Every structure is written in structure tokens, then in C-alpha cells.
Amino acid sequence: MNTAQLETFVRVVEAGSFNKASEEMFITSTAVIKQVNQLETELGAPLFERTHRGLTLTPAGNSLYKDSKYIIEYMRETVLRARRAMSESENVIRIGTSPMTPAQILTDLWPRIHEHCPDIHFQLIPFENTPENARGILANLGRNIDIVTGIFDDTLLDLRKCSCTVKKQVTENKR
Numbered sequence: 740m741n742t743a744q745l746e747t748f749v750r751v752v753e754a755g756s757f758n759k760a761s762e763e764m765f766i767t768s769t770a771v772i773k774q775v776n777q778l779e780t781e782l783g784a785p786l787f788e789r790t791h792r793g794l795t796l797t798p799a800g801n802s803l804y805k806d807s808k809y810i811i812e813y814m815r816e817t818v819l820r821a822r823r824a825m826s827e828s829e830n831v832i833r834i835g836t837s838p839m840t841p842a843q844i845l846t847d848l849w850p851r852i853h854e855h856c857p858d859i860h861f862q863l864i865p866f867e868n869t870p871e872n873a874r875g876i877l878a879n880l881g882r883n884i885d886i887v888t889g890i891f892d893d894t895l896l897d898l899r900k901c902s903c904t905v906k907k908q909v910t911e912n913k914r
Contacts, residue, residue: 740781742814745807747774748786752804756793819864819883830859835866835876835884845888 747760751771754760761768779786786800796804834845845861852859864884866872876884 740778742811744774744778744781745811747771748778749804749807749811751775751787751794752796752800816883822862830856831862832859833862833864833883833885835864835887837866843888845886 747764750760750764751757754763757768757771757775761771764771775786782799782803784799785797786803788795788797849861866876866884876887880887
């Protein structure tokens with residue numbers, strides 16, 4: 740079993756069909772079916788009941804689905820921790836960014852920062868910008884991500900218990 744198979748399996752469950760999952764993943768439905776079949780073979784159990792009306796999870800499929808999201812996220816965090824361990828000897832600032840909250844402000848500031856601190860490096864850490872992820876990332880700043888780029892209002896900053904100095908810097912950077 741590998742991460743790609745689990746991710747494909749989760750996509751099929753959430754999409755409700757092999758075809759829809761293949762469209763979302765930009766691969767052929769044959770490739771999706773092959774990955775799920777290999778996963779079923781490795782587990783020794785069918786994950787779906789396939790009928791003309793669609794797919795239904797088997798008890799084994801339901802059990803795997805419940806754990807798969809956790810497994811996938813844990814594997815991603817493991818990779819991040821390994822990367823962080825490799826770069827701990829370096830002066831690296833890990834910046835959380837997403838398509839919804841681009842790191843434009845930091846890329847604009849980079850020349851000035853680099854002029855004063857030439858030994859500091861940035862590492863962009865992509866994340867999915869959902870309210871749950873944002874709260875989790877802000878609550879755990881410094882573990883996998885040091886700085887999060889984006890737009891934050893006073894309510895979110897109060898929730899994170901950010902100091903007035905941080906709020907002031909955020910407000911000034913908005914201007």
C-alpha cells in the first residue's frame with residue numbers, strides 16, 4: 740500500500756465514482772481502477788461493492804476510508820518534519836502559503852530582508868486554506884510553519900492570542 744493508492748481511494752469515495760475521481764485527478768479512469776484494484780489485492784479484501792447503480796463501500800472499505808485521511812495527513816507531516824530536520828542547521832523561515840493567500844507581501848519584502856540578513860532563507864510550505872486548517876496552523880505556529888501569509892482580521896488574531904505588536908504589523912502591512 741502506498742500514499743498514491745490511498746489518495747486515489749479517498750478521491751473515489753468522495754467523488755462517488757471512478758470516472759469522477761479520474762477527472763478530478765487528471766488521470767484516466769483505467770489508472771484509477773488499477774490503483775484501487777492493486778490496493779484491494781494487497782489488503783486481500785474488496786473495498787467497494789460495484790453495481791450498475793454505482794459504488795458502495797464494503798465494511799473493509801469503510802474502515803480504510805476512516806483511517807486514510809489521517810494516514811495521508813500524517814505522512815505529509817512526516818515529510819515536513821524530515822525536511823525541517825534537514826534544514827534546522829540553516830537559518831530557514833518556513834512560510835505557509837496557499838493559492839488563496841499568496842506570499843506576495845513577503846516576496847516584495849525579500850530584497851530588503853536579504854540585504855540586512857543575507858544568511859536567512861525562506862521555505863514556502865503550501866497548505867489548503869480552509870477555516871479548519873487556518874485555525875490549526877495558527878494554533879501551532881512554529882512547528883511546521885513559522886509565518887502564515889494572508890489576510891487575517893482581528894477576530895482570528897484574537898483567537899490565536901496574537902499580541903498588539905503583531906496586530907499592528909499586520910495592519911501596517913495591509914496598507
